[in-house]
């Protein structure tokens with residue numbers, strides 16, 4: 001049976017600020033992120049399996065990515081907890097805002113690395129994470145490929 005790549009796409013709205021950056025993205029601002037998740041595996045070849053013909057049910061992939069990423073990042077503001085932004089984060093949290101502290105600079109590169117680790121932990125054994133594409137704006141995106149790592 002051939003190996004097949006399948007992809008599911010997601011979107012979420014997230015705020016962030018790049019502490020120490022020398023451009024406008026040092027300010028708190030937000031993006032409508034688009035995330036494409038591609039996994040690779042062989043379609044199940046067993047007529048008595050309800051998932052016959054599927055690498056992984058798109059809805060099972062959706063559950064993993066929704067639980068691990070979309071529901072966590074959507075309408076949250078992400079700050080690097082290793083910077084003075086942690087004080088701003090605390091103030092916002094105390095005022096009831098949805099704040100997410102991460103231990104990295106929240107660029108699209110670093111977020112996609114984080115997402116890859118989170119998704120890999122929850123995939124069934126016979127499925128491999130092939131790649132992720134995180135689109136921050138219409139013209140900017142970062143990609144993670146298993147073959148590069």
Ligand SMILES: Nc1nc2c(c(=O)[nH]1)N=C([C@H](O)[C@H](O)COP(=O)(O)OP(=O)(O)OP(=O)(O)O)CN2
Pocket residue numbers: 018025106107108109136137139140
């Ligand atoms: N390598 C990276 N560079 C930048 C990142 C990043 O995550 N990785 N992030 C930002 C900002 O957060 C923001 O995304 C601005 O990006 P940019 O593409 O510069 O956005 P613009 O709207 O100015 O782009 P246009 O050229 O107008 O489409 C900055 N850099």
Ligand SMILES: [Zn+2]
Pocket residue numbers: 016025029030031136
């Ligand atoms: Zn940004």
